[in-house]
Amino acid sequence: MTVDYKSTVFLPKTDFPMRAGLAQKEPQILAKWEEIGLYEKLREDAKDREPFVLHDGPPYANGHLHIGHALNKILKDIIVRSQQMMGKNANYVPGWDCHGLPIEWKIEEKYRKKKKDKDQVPVLEFREECRQFAKEWIDIQREEFKRLGLVGNWEDPYLTMTNRAEAIIAKELCRFLMNGSLYKGAKPVMWSPVEKTALAEAEVEYFDHESTTIHVRFKVEETKLDVIKDATIVIWTTTPWTMPGNRAISYGNDIDYAVYEILDVHDGSLARVGEKICLADALAAEVMGEAKVADFKQIARFKGKELEGTICSHPWRGRDYDFDVPCIAGDHVTTEAGTGFVHTAPGHGQEDWEVSMQYGIAVPDTVGPDGCYYDHVPIFAGEHVYKVAPHVLEQLTEVGSLLASGKIMHSYPCSWRSKAKLIFRNTPQWFISMETNGLREKALKAIDETRFVPAAGRNRLGGMIKDRPDWCVSRQRAWGVPITVFVDKKTGEPLRDQNVVDRIVKAFEEEGADAWYSRDPQEFLGNEYSADDFEQVTDILDVWFDSGSTHAFVLEDRDDLTWPASLYLEGSDQHRGWFHSSLLESCGTRGRAPYDAVLTHGFVLDEKGYKMSKSLGNVTSPQDVNNQYGADILRLWVVSADTADDLRIGPEIIKQQSDVYRRLRNTLRYLLGNLDGFSDAEKLPFEEMPELERWVLHRLFTLDKQLRKACNDFVFHKAFAELHHFCAVELSAFYFDIRKDAVYCDGADSVRRRAARTVLDILFNTLSAWFAPFMVFTTEEAWTSRFGEDADSVHLRQFPEIPANWQDDALAAKWAKVRDLRKVVTGALELKRKEKVIGASLQAAPDVYAPTEYVEAMNGIDLAELSITSAAQLHEGNVPSGAFIMEDIKGIGVVFKEADGGKCERCWQILPEVSDEGGICKRCEDAIA
Incomplete structure (x- = not known):
């Protein structure tokens, strides 16, 4: 009578599916984060920790997100999350640039289609149209950013068009006015005849x-x-x-x-x-x-x-x-x-x-x-x-x-x-002098004191500051913060009076920059001056002055942030943009940079290295990737690339990232399946662990060092490659492969099985935290799968502290030889499998020949267990003729032999002790008992 031994084997059990279905599952996880108030929980959890402030460079609110936005924001989110999980209070406040030509141009296009002159529209009416346009796109972009898995203060972002922001921007400009740096002069500037304005x-x-x-x-x-x-x-x-x-x-x-x-x-x-x-x-x-x-x-x-x-x-x-x-x-x-x-x-x-x-x-x-x-x-x-x-x-x-x-x-x-x-074109414009108050020298000194990643950014920005002319801050447009200056009609000199400045700022705080157009100029001038004696400037500020001032109304003005920022992060073009204007604005008003570090990333090209364009049909949109594959795939694309260089993306690259994702997901699934029913009572102390388990824990120690360094260096691709290799090769193809038999077939109380399950528990807890900043949705799903819907989010965790005694360099060196020896054995068995001599490695019982150092390294290690064969013999000495060898591993040879005995119906090993058909081995008998 045949006995069904399947029910006695500890087979994996988990509701964490192999197929991810990210496109459908990710929105559900986002909804859960909203429901539990994940962002608020993160802030409360970290309120007493050292702050880490990544100040968000504001995108323009004028269209759907493109793949460059996705790269930028995902990289920011990875950094913020990793800093939070390394013990910092990493608050992320997103923002939007709402003024300037990108938006004004869109409104003008509407008028041009109607053959209507924009200049005939009342200025306050035109500005309100621009404001409403920006609001609509902020709401659209906010949802698109959140869909990428970004955690931040989406309910209270900063906008350059709020009353408070416009008031502080005007106040910042007037600092330059009051210290004598702001002047009006005629110089040739870059001019657009179509847009009829100076350009930065x-x-x-x-x-x-x-x-x-x-x-x-x-x-x-x-x-x-x-x-x-x-x-x-x-x-x-x-x-x-x-x-x-x-x-x-x-x-x-x-x-x-x-x-x-x-x-x-x-x-x-x-x-x-x-x-x-x-x-x-x-x-x-x-x-x-x-x-x-x-x-x-x-x-x-x-x-x-x-x-x-x-x-x-x-x-x-x-x-x-x-x-x-x-x-x-x-x-x-x-x-x-x-x-x-x-x-x-x-x-x-x-x-x-x-x-x-x-x-x-x-x-x-x-x-x-x-x-x-x-x-x-x-x-x-x-x-x-x-x-x-x-x-x-x-x-x-x-x-x-x-x-x-x-x-x-x-x-x-x-x-x-x-x-x-x-x-x-030579035009009268308003300039901030690079020399009057030593702005150039202050900026160059600040650059020397700033950390740049990559380091070449220092020379690039420094070269621009060293040779740049005075900063032209005026634009001949309508949508923006006006240049809040009155010019004496007789002398041509700007009025410098702090009381006037204070009245302007107060009015802006009450009703925004529209006050400059709606109020009687006499209200600003007060009783000390007559409006008839002054010309009110109608130019607006360069939008780069707006964004360059964000440090003042975001970092300094908000209770949940600190000044200066720990990090500014944008594309490499921002050496001449936001990094540049922020540096000049801050150095001109505070004497130092508004950031401690500057990180730049490259641009996104198609798979062939061409710039994306609709006409070429080579555009990859983040929305399409999210809807087909899921945002975690995009996030893996970011973390696996050297972001200091230009990145490429397209169908084949996305497919490659999907393959990487599948391997990582399968690692988590294997861990979850084999931890079914695990409890603290089963855990085995480190001191009682077999060598193989202690080798895995040593690898966790070394990987922890690499990952933390990568997080602090803001350069992730090498550490991520190591983690992927660890999961795909060292765990799946090595450790899991070897220990599968013990986990499935050993008795519940066996030391070997308890050790393996203890390490699987450690691996899950560690990997789910390490991958959390990268695969934000998948790690949340895995964490919930193990601990239930009511468990705290995986993102409220910290990277685990890895005990120092897990480091064992001597053991690692020994197991490097063990793994080399195993590689030759598995190579020999794979050849026999291809030749149809065997179907599974358990049908083999090879003789292995190796030099002394390999034999010594194998001391205390079961070669059959290591090779996943039913038996194996290790011989010290020369490799016999005809043995299987590998050129890259000298001195090791394998002579194939078939295993002798009967097949255990429970563990499928072929052993002499199993003689009856349908019988089982002694180990399995004990396990069942």
């Missing part, structure tokens, strides 16, 4: 663009240098539209220049035989080629400094351009391209402006806000700079000043909203 560098992106190039002769009128008296100086530019703004020619003092006589020309050349032109010696051959010159000779050579005092005439002299064009020395002149002479239009370039100021050259106003030349500009009045190049060439040709023209493909600045080409 962070609002600019660069695209390849084909430009017209021109080589232009300037006639020498006066000079101390006889060799150039009858020559022309040649400049080169890729912006022909700036020629009406030319007021000087810049040269380099130490550059070698020469005068060349044209001897012969090719057909179509605009050069003239016998004329003399002046060029940098290093660029002469290149220029002559572009001018189609067949032959030329050098007739004089000199250093640039000898050009001092030289005066040229504008090419259009006699056509209302009747002014001198002086030659001036400039440090920005090089021989990398062009002619060695730089056409200098002080109204259309920062370097042009700086060198012109140095020489007292006036800056002309030539181009209006719409990109058209002013009416007073000779020849080109009313023409648009985008379309004027053919006319410029025509006019230069008419007067004989055009030497050559061509085309060049180069990187060109464009607005990242409208995609329109930008121009440098």
Whole structure:
């Protein structure tokens, strides 16, 4: 009679399913967190701990989240959660940037479709439309962020458009006003003719663009240098539209220049035989080629400094351009391209402006806000700079000043909203001085005192601060915090009065920045001044000043946060954006950076390394991934990547992450299944553990060190790779594989089974905590599966403290040899399985030959148990001929033998002691008894 022994085997039992169903399950877990108030519990639990503040850089409230948002916010959440689980009070307050062009542009688009001029709409009505637009998208984005598993203060985020925020932003600006750093000046700034406003560098992106190039002769009128008296100086530019703004020619003092006589020309050349032109010696051959010159000779050579005092005439002299064009020395002149002479239009370039100021050259106003030349500009009045190049060439040709023209493909600045080409345009703007109160030096010192991850960020930000011009903080728009300044009509000086500032701030706190437009200016000026004597500024603040001030109305102003932040974290483009503006704002008002550390991540590309675009059809949206796979898959994608570099994502990469997830989920499922019925009474003390269990605990000790270092370094991918390897290889393919027999078949009170189950319990408690910041939903599901729906959330736990006595380097070294030996045995058995000699390893009883050090390492270890065979013999000595060997593990060989005996119907081992068909071995008899 056959006995059913299956009921006597301790088979795994768990309701934690193999198939995750994350897309359906994750929203349920989110609802549970809302119901139990997880965020509030985290805050209460950590209220007395050391704070860790990751200050959230505010995204714009103007559209659905893209994959870059997902990367950014998931990385932030992983850091916040890991710091919380390492004993910190890691409060995360999300925020939104609500002002500025991204939102205003959307409202304008609505008006443009109706063929309505936005400027005809009352300003308060227009601002309210912008405000409502931002509110709608904040609500949408909030839910999309929460769906990614982010824990934070979603009920009370910070918004740059609240009354309090707008009041503090205005107050921060007035700090610069009161200390003399804020001034009004006319400088060339990056300008969008389409949006009719100045732009910050962070609002600019660069695209390849084909430009017209021109080589232009300037006639020498006066000079101390006889060799150039009858020559022309040649400049080169890729912006022909700036020629009406030319007021000087810049040269380099130490550059070698020469005068060349044209001897012969090719057909179509605009050069003239016998004329003399002046060029940098290093660029002469290149220029002559572009001018189609067949032959030329050098007739004089000199250093640039000898050009001092030289005066040229504008090419259009006699056509209302009747002014001198002086030659001036400039440090920005090089021989990398062009002619060695730089056409200098002080109204259309920062370097042009700086060198012109140095020489007292006036800056002309030539181009209006719409990109058209002013009416007073000779020849080109009313023409648009985008379309004027053919006319410029025509006019230069008419007067004989055009030497050559061509085309060049180069990187060109464009607005990242409208995609329109930008121009440098001289306009009156409000600036914060980098020098007046030592802002540049303070910022550079703060950079030295800040931790950067990766470290290269320090040099990048430092280089930008070192060379940057004064900060242009004004914009000619409507939606934002106004520049709260009154200008004396007589002196042109801004009013600096703290009482006026205080009244403005108080009004903003009561009704927001709209007060600047709705209230009588006399209310702000009080009884001390008359509104008739002052001009009220109508420009708004650069939105980067808004976000750069968040540290003041978020970190300083909220009771649940502290200043400075422990960490600012954004994409690498924010060295010129939020990191930059926050640094300048804080250093200018508080003398130090608002952050202790800065972390940057790369951009997200498709699987082939291309930028994502709808037209290419290569966009991966976080919403689609969530709906098909679940947010935990996206989170694994973030934690497994080196975020310092650009990341790639697409269908194959998501599938790879799904495979990783499945292995990790199966590890948790195995632990849960084999911990069914486990209790504290079953636990075995560490001192009584077999070597194999103590090796696993040693690995937990080393992994704990790696993980904590990764969390403190904010660099996770290497530690995560180790954890994945530990689960997939060291546990599933090694420890679980070996101990499966003991856990299933040993008696309930056997030391080996109790030890294994004790370690499984430790593994579950440890891994569920370690993975909690990464797989937020899956670890919650696993924790609830084991301890019930009423158990506290896994996210309220701390990383377990790993006992120091678990570290055993000598044991680890010994087991490295044991694992090598096992690898050769399993390789030999796998070969026999492929050859259909055996179906399972328990059918084998191999002879294993190994050197002395391996035999010594195996002392006290059952080779058959290690190899999952029914029997095995270990022999010290040389490997016999014909034995199975592996090239990468020298000296070990395996001679295959089939196991001898009968098959135990309970544990399936083949043993001599089992003789009867349907019988069981002695161990199984004892276990059943």
